Amino acid sequence: MRASRLLSILLLLQTRGRMTAEALAAEFEVSVRTIYRDIDQLSAAGTPVYADRGRSGGFQLMDGYRTRLTGLTDAEAETLFLGGLSGPAAQMGFSGAVTTMQLKLLAALPPERQAAAERLAGRFHLDPVGWYQTADEAERLPVIAQAVWNSRRIAVRYESWKGEVARALEPLGLILKAGLWYLAARPVEGRGDPRTYRVSNILELTVGEATFERPAGFDLAAWWAETSRRFEADIFTGTATLRVSKAGLKQLAKLGAEQARIAAEAAAGAGEGWVVVTVPIESVEHAAVDFLRLGGEAEILAPAALRDAMRETAGRLAQLYRD
Incomplete structure (x- = not known):
């Protein structure tokens, strides 16, 4: 813990310049006396940090001293400042690590590029949640994230579409999709292929002491891409034929990617009249x-069953609003 704080103090002094002991103590939630001991430790290690006394005094590094990360170009370091990362990281319990990473990235940049990196973070932001929706509230997410990180088995009680089930799982990864968190996990029993579990549907969670070996060559991003493709391909079990107005095509396009493609093709040759589409x-x-x-x-x-269902719903609505 102290080694991490010493590094963070060094990076703060490098990126912010002169800072008082009180400001550093507030930053790390420690006592002023602890900060003085940390500064002494940095000095003993050869770091050229000195103190200016007086009302405008504080600790600062000797002019020209810099510690730099290696392997990152200025452009690469700047790109990592794009917004949107801090929210998901905080949900998983990694907000402190993200803050430290950003300090290290700032320290990797020369002074003339630091302002550009901070300006980039202030001008671009990623918000993965759709309109009129809220982010998936998953109170157990930080615990699951630690289990994923440490390869520990978990026991869950899960609410599936079939009802509540109990599972022993080997958590392989977490995915954030449109504001919702999903867990990729392999059942302990049978050691089958990984499955997808929505984190907010986990009702009870216990992290065990037993660890597990990740499947050799498991690629979370590739697995999720294939799982998503297969889900979207398998979810459709039939088709419907509709007669749609020009305004209706715009609404149809909001129902999904395939519906949007069909609506766009129909709109291209629809003119002002109604068109028939199959979705x-x-x-x-x-x-x-x-x-x-x-x-x-x-x-x-068509089909007739869907037409009947729409007619029945319309009848109930008409009855409901008759008065």
């Missing part, structure tokens, strides 16, 4: 809910 659907039940968003700008032509 994939997950099920009659899901489609009935989705197509209600189109309101009176679309008519379901």
Whole structure:
């Protein structure tokens, strides 16, 4: 802990210039006496840090002294300052590590580039959560992140679409998708292929003492890309034919990537009239809910079961609002 604080003090003095003992103590939540001991330790290690007394005094490094990271170009270090990382890192319990990383990156840059890096962080920000949505609140996320990092087995009680289930898992990685956190984990029993678990659906969690060996060659990014592709390909079990207005095509495009592609192709030759399109659907039940968003700008032509479901829903709405 102290070694990490000494390095952080060095980087702070390098990036911010003169700082008082009180300011450093507040930064690291330690006593002023501890900061004085840390400064003595840095000096004993050969770091050219000295103190200016008086109202505007404080500790600072000798002019021209710099500690630099190696292997990073200025442009590469600046790029790592892009916003959006701090939020997910804080959710996983790594906010302190991100702050230290940014200090190290600033220290790696020459003085004339430090302002540019900080300006970059202030002008670009990544917000992965969709409009009118909130980030997935997963209170167990930091514990899971540590289990992933340390390769420790976990026992969970999980709420799946089939009901509550108990699982012993080997956590392999965490994925943030559209504001929602997912866990890639391999069941202990049977040691099958990794599966996906939504973190917020974990009702109970216990981290065990036993560790495990990660599958040889497991690539989390590649696995997630293939899992996502397979999920999107398998989710559609049928099709629906609709007669849609020009305004309805704009609404249809908001239902998904494939629907957006079909709507764009139809709109290109639709003119001002209505067009007939065929789109994939997950099920009659899901489609009935989705197509209600189109309101009176679309008519379901097929399948008959979906048309009946829309008619039944419209009848219930009419009855509800009759008065």
